[in-house]
Amino acid sequence: MVQQVQEVAQTGDNSGQDLVLSHVTKRFSDFVAVDDLSLTIPAGSFFALLGPSGCGKTTTLRMVAGLEQPSSGTISIGGRDVTSLPSHQREVNTVFQSYALFPHMSILDNVSFGLKRRRVRNPDAMAKEALEMVELGHLAARKPVQLSGGQQQRVALARALVNRPAVLLLDEPLGALDMKLRRQMQVELKAIQTDVGLTFIHVTHDQEEAMTMADTVAVMNKGRVEQMGDPRELYELPRTAFVANFLGKSNLMRGPITEDLGDAVAVDVSGVRVVLPKSRSAAHAGSAVVGVRPEKMRILDIDDAAYSPTANQLVGRVVDASFTGIITEYIVDVPGVGMVGTFSQNLGQRPAAPGERVRLLWEPEFSFGLPGDEEPAEGTDAV
Structure with missing residues (x-):
């Protein structure tokens, strides 16, 4: 299958086709949708633009596609403006996301349509190879209405790949699928991208989707990139409260x-001594916003014999306990701090009940520190 993929997608060398956005701004009247954005996306990478609705990610994608014109700045592919x-x-x-397939055409004709418009030689043969690549060659004669949502998504992907683009743009392509199929397609999309070696730019508001597939994730907010890096780096060491809250859940304490x-x-967090490594903190003096992910915490009964004194401990009362199968999610009201969330694996221990007093413990190396002027609620529904 890899050989077929290379024949379909790499005939014509697209290596070295880095996508570069330089100081790109897009204004709609008085509204700035994208604000002085500069990005370099290496050829052959799987890149995700992640952010909430209205952050500028789709506008950025449309400018790369040529569907919107930047108000200022430049876009180049492989050094060509x-x-x-x-x-x-x-x-x-x-x-x-809508797939945009022609309902009256067969699957084969949908995939070969662009090739025939450009008078490319052997369009049907190339289309058949593209369908084999996405494992739908046996359905070439069917109409789109006869396919499932996941199959239609693969047809749309084959139709795009058969044109041998330097850059493939994915605009929320899995948004219409149910959770199980979406997870399956995440794995398949990543496998296809790895095989063909093309540049994929994926726009999504789904954090798990971006982290599952992308080599590099750019988290956007208010038209700018808040932070960019590999998914593990962004999750383990966010640099702003928005990234900490938007990419998963965080407990942030000033x-x-x-x-x-x-x-x-x-x-000093409301009288509690919290220690964190300098290498994981953006602030070394003055004030800081300390963060810790819920799964990094342990929850213990207030009189648990396993407890030993530690700097990083909070005492509070359980407000809610939600059993989800693999874990139980607790919300604990900590005086002076507020509501703190933690996850506990269900390993047969007695669960804490609402109203009980508990300790929350975590190791210093699991903390991260943000500048003291960060707003802890940024990126949550509370803002």
Whole structure:
């Protein structure tokens, strides 16, 4: 199958076709949708633009596709400035959430349509190879209405790949699928991208989707990139409250830095001494917003014999306990801090009940520190 993929997608060398956005801004009247955005996306990478509705990710994708014109800035592919080129003159194809298949055409004709319009030789043979690549060759004679949502999504992907683009744009392509099929397609899309070696740019608001598939994730907010990196780096060491809250769940607590411990600092969080490594903190003096992911915490009964004194401990009362099968999610009201969330694996222990007093413990190396002026609620529904 890899050989077929390379024949379909790599005839014509697209190596070295880095996508570069330089100081790109897009205004709609008085509204700035994309604000001075600069990105370099290496050829052959799987890149995700992640963010909430209205953050500018889809507008960015449309400018790369040539469907919107930047108000300022430039876009280049492989060193060629394409800023002013219409979409059909760019080495770019887009897979939309709606799939946009022609209902009256067969699956084979849908995939070969663009090739025939461009008078490419052997369009049906190339289309058949593309369908084999997405494992739908046996359905070439069917109409779109006869296929499932996941199959239609694969047809749309084959139709885009058969045109041998330098960059493939994916605009929320899995949004219409149910959860089980979406997870399956995430794995398949990543496998196809790895096989063909093309640049995939995936726009999504789904954090799990971006982290599952992308080599690099850019988290967008208010027209700008808040932070960019590999998924593990963004999750384990967010640099802003927005990234910490949008990419998963975080407990964020503000306090003054009271001690310099050499390679660590101590923060006073409502009378509780919280220690974190300097290498994981953006602030080493003044104040900081300390963060810890819920799954990094342990929850213990207030009188648990396994408890041993530690700097990073909070005491509070359970407000809610939600059993989800694999884990139980607790919400604990900690005086002076507020509501703190933690997850506990269901390993047969007695669960804590609402109203019980408990301890929340975590190791210093699981903490991360944000600048003290960060708003802890940024990126949550509370803002």
